Amino acid sequence: MKRKTRILQLARSDEAREIDFELDFLRSLTIAQRFRLMKKKTQELLQLLEQSGHRRPPQVIQRS
Numbered sequence: 254m255k256r257k258t259r260i261l262q263l264a265r266s267d268e269a270r271e272i273d274f275e276l277d278f279l280r281s282l283t284i285a286q287r288f289r290l291m292k293k294k295t296q297e298l299l300q301l302l303e304q305s306g307h308r309r310p311p312q313v314i315q316r317s
Contacts, residue, residue, distance in 0.1 A: 261274040279287065 259274075259278065261271060263270060282290065
């Protein structure tokens with residue numbers, strides 16, 4: 254079954270409607286799809302952390 258692409262278009266910013274839209278999308282996913290999405294987003298976050306230097310192993314700093 255192919256899903257329809259849904260796009261939220263608002264004339265003005267409405268955070269409550271944006272959150273409702275996102276939650277409706279997440280509710281429409283199966284459990285397996287939710288886990289795949291979580292794994293994908295986790296990998297994206299780790300990649301961003303590595304790019305910005307936050308996932309490097311600690312280094313020995315010599316005090317003088």
